[in-house]
Every structure is written in C-alpha cells, then in structure tokens.
Amino acid sequence: MSPIENHAETENTMTESDLRTQATEIHEQFSDQLELTVDEVESRLETLVNEYKVPTNEARRSVVNTYLDEAGMERDDLGGGGNEKVDIAEIDSPEEWVDVTAKVGFGFVLLRSRAILGDTEAPEPSAGADAQAAD
DSSP: OOHHHHHHHHHHHHHHHHHHHHHHHHHHHHTTTSOOOHHHHHHHHHIIIIISOOOHHHHHHHHHHHHHHHHTOOGGGGOSSSOEEOOGGGOOSTTOOEEOOOOOOHHHHHHHHHHHTTOSSOOOOOHHHHHHHHO
16 A cells, blocks of 8 residues: 555544544534434534535534524524623633623713723713603
8 A cells, every 4th residue: 555545544534533523522412402323413424524525624513503403403502612601790800701792782882982082071971862762
C-alpha cells in the first residue's frame, strides 16, 4: 500500500470514527424526545459527508436541525453549551462570559447614553413620549 493510499485510509477511518462520535452525541441529545438509534443518526451524517461532501460540522448542524423540527423543539431546549444567564446588575467581573436577555426602550437608552457621553444631565423625556407610553 502506498503512503498516499495509507493516508487516505487513515482519513476515512478517522472520519468514520468522528461521525460515530458525532452520531452518539446527537443521539444523546434527542433520545428522550425521539425514537432513533445511533446507527440512524450516523447514516444521515454519512450521507451528507460522503455523498454530498458536506463538512462534518455543517452535516451535524443539519442533522440536529432536522431532529429539532421532528421533536418540535427549539435549539435553546437542548440546553448545555451556553453561558450562564444572569441579571445585568450581577455582572461584576471583567472577562466573564454570560448571556443577558434585556428589553430596552430606545428613547431611554438614547437619553442615558447622552448623559454618559459627557452631557452634564440626561434630558427629560418629552410629554409626548409619556403620552405614547400610557397608550
């Protein structure tokens, strides 16, 4: 066997092993919601990677999206892999990765940003803004 053939065989073996690992991980994510086997997941991945030449990470994303649809789930329902969710007031250390969900009123942000950027005082909202907010 030539070194090129040996290298190609090693790559294929590595890819098959990698696909099996990916399939196992995907199966674990959906085993409570869907009746599927690791072999079924691996078959989908193999088709995308080997027949359609899709990169492994894209094949994984595609298969996960398919199972999300079948299970009627959102990506957030999978859990794990995300950052800790905290209130903005709790963020007190630099270089800490967190997820923040916030509702922001544009007018308020604009007024506060003017004050932060150097104006001595933040302007008060106009009466029209208060009337619109009451609606």
